[in-house]
Amino acid sequence: MPLPDKDATTGVMGAINAFGNFLTPTIYVGVLSFLAYVIGMLLMVDIKAGSVIRLGRRLSLPYISRSDLDVINAHIESAFHRARVRRVNGFEIEREFRLRSMIDGEGEYQIFHTENQGNERMMDDEWREYSLKELRTPVSEEIVQSIPSLAIKLQDKNPLLYGSYDRDRSESEFRLSIAPPIAMLSAQFIILGMDRTLTLWPWAGYIGLIAVVALVVKGFQKRFSSVNVVVTALEIGTIESQMISRLEAVPADKYDDKPEPASA
Known part of the structure; x- marks a missing residue:
């Protein structure tokens, strides 16, 4: 069976070669950027404060310090x-x-x-x-x-603390959400950079991967910070856990603690 001729200009192989020549590295980047965006959306992790961050069914990441x-x-x-x-x-x-x-x-x-x-x-x-x-x-x-539901209670009890919680949570979501697409793009730059004519592309990929690590670290720091706001409000008594409130409502034993009358 003859191998495909990459120099052919007619027939099916000619059309394929012409299409390949049309796809310049810039167009490759555009197409792969869109794919990275789609992959990033599909791999977006659950980063709601107080819940387990899951990457797949078995892998989970820390969510509270x-x-x-x-x-x-x-x-x-x-x-x-x-x-x-x-x-x-x-x-x-x-x-x-x-x-x-x-x-x-x-x-x-x-x-x-x-x-x-x-x-x-x-x-x-x-x-x-x-x-x-x-x-x-x-x-x-x-x-x-229940940290997310405790945060809702905090919104009613202390709007200033809730604002701090919501700001840290939003920053965490943003940083952790854009990290996967940037990682995909960086890997693509490194792969495209294997061509000797694109010597600067691998460096762009390496810089992108460093940025991904920084985004993930900062994202977790902000995540822990948002949870810390709710935990601090719990500690100072601004809000209370439902189970602890139920414990406070459990009745005490009724013993007769009256002192005995003094003997004459």
């Missing part, structure tokens, strides 16, 4: 401390949040009752600590996942 997670955990511990001070009923916490039951059946309850010598306060103290331990992870996950 370690320092903000520490602040959230400290906020949860403060809420748990208030629950202990109020002596919130452990069984009511378990029932309110549908936690795994500490006691399964009458037999386990009798053992539990015997171990605490029938002391209701000791029993409830242990039940409360168990319920709070079981509640810690769900509360932390709920706060992180």
